[in-house]
Amino acid sequence: xxxxxxxxxxxxxxxxxxxxxxxxxxxxxxxxxxxxxxxxxxxxxxxxxxxxxxxxxxxxxxxxxxxxxxxxxxxxxxxxxxxxxxxxxxxxxxxxxxxxxxxxxxxxxxxxxxxxxxxxxxxxxxxxxxxxxxxxxxxxxxxxxxxxxxxxxxxxxxxxxxxxxxxxxxxxxxxxxxxxxxxxxxxxxxxxxxxxxxxxxxxxxx
Ligand code: T5A
Ligand code: NA
Numbered sequence: 001x002x003x004x005x006x007x008x009x010x011x012x013x014x015x016x017x018x019x020x021x022x023x024x025x026x027x028x029x030x031x032x033x034x035x036x037x038x039x040x041x042x043x044x045x046x047x048x049x050x051x052x053x054x055x056x057x058x059x060x061x062x063x064x065x066x067x068x069x070x071x072x073x074x075x076x077x078x079x080x081x082x083x084x085x086x087x088x089x090x091x092x093x094x095x096x097x098x099x100x101x102x103x104x105x106x107x108x109x110x111x112x113x114x115x116x117x118x119x120x121x122x123x124x125x126x127x128x129x130x131x132x133x134x135x136x137x138x139x140x141x142x143x144x145x146x147x148x149x150x151x152x153x154x155x156x157x158x159x160x161x162x163x164x165x166x167x168x169x170x171x172x173x174x175x176x177x178x179x180x181x182x183x184x185x186x187x188x189x190x191x192x193x194x195x196x197x198x199x200x201x202x203x204x205x206x
Contacts, residue, residue: 020185056147070104
């Protein structure tokens with residue numbers, strides 16, 4: 001049996017990640033591909049609950065400590081990711097380690113340090129970065145409810161993502177400015193097409 005694909009969708013807050021993840025899941029289910037959705041942070045675990053409370057500004061946590069908690073929240077899911085892929089199920093992840101680096105770097109933490117805790121996690125087969133100017137994301141519904149949702153912070157997060165894109169040429173940037181939900185979905189499907197027909201190598205690690 002061939003393993004599932006590991007697809008990651010990244011972007012600033014409110015850029016349409018969850019919307020596109022849901023669309024992809026639906027596309028796979030209609031086309032008869034076993035697929036599952038995961039989301040980081042996974043707020044359901046005990047670590048995830050600490051992160052949730054931090055994001056809602058109900059608690060304060062030291063910048064290094066919260067960085068490690070976000071990473072730990074991925075590690076606690078890592079075996080599950082590997083097993084699911086090996087069982088032939090495709091995984092669509094709403095954020096992953098790239099967000100972990102970008103948001104902490106935007107707060108002033110060292111770039112190389114930030115990458116370290118995630119080293120060894122299952123490596124995605126495809127990473128998309130949905131690119132939308134922070135000023136446009138800000139105009140979307142429910143913006144500003146959580147800790148990092150300010151123009152100043154999001155502008156720095158975007159700069160950090162641009163560095164990640166240069167250092168990791170496999171991350172595919174998609175300009176979603178003025179693009180409808182359907183049109184972004186079509187672009188994602190097009191980009192994934194070649195991967196669906198090729199034989200997958202064993203899972204690599206970051
Ligand atoms: N974080 C996360 C870290 O600091 N470190 C980490 O390691 C990780 C994993 C929570 C925060 O945690 C930080 C990053 C975040 O600040 P989250 O729970 O993913 O992360 O929260 P958000 O990214 O803010 O999720 P959102 O739900 O706000 O944004 P999405 O998923 O990008 O956007 P979505 O799909 O919900 O869409 C937002 C709105 O836009 C509309 C939608 O209908 C919705 O109203 N929309 C469009 N409108 C016009 N055109 C389109 N093409 C549209 N697509 C969607
Ligand atoms: Na989301």
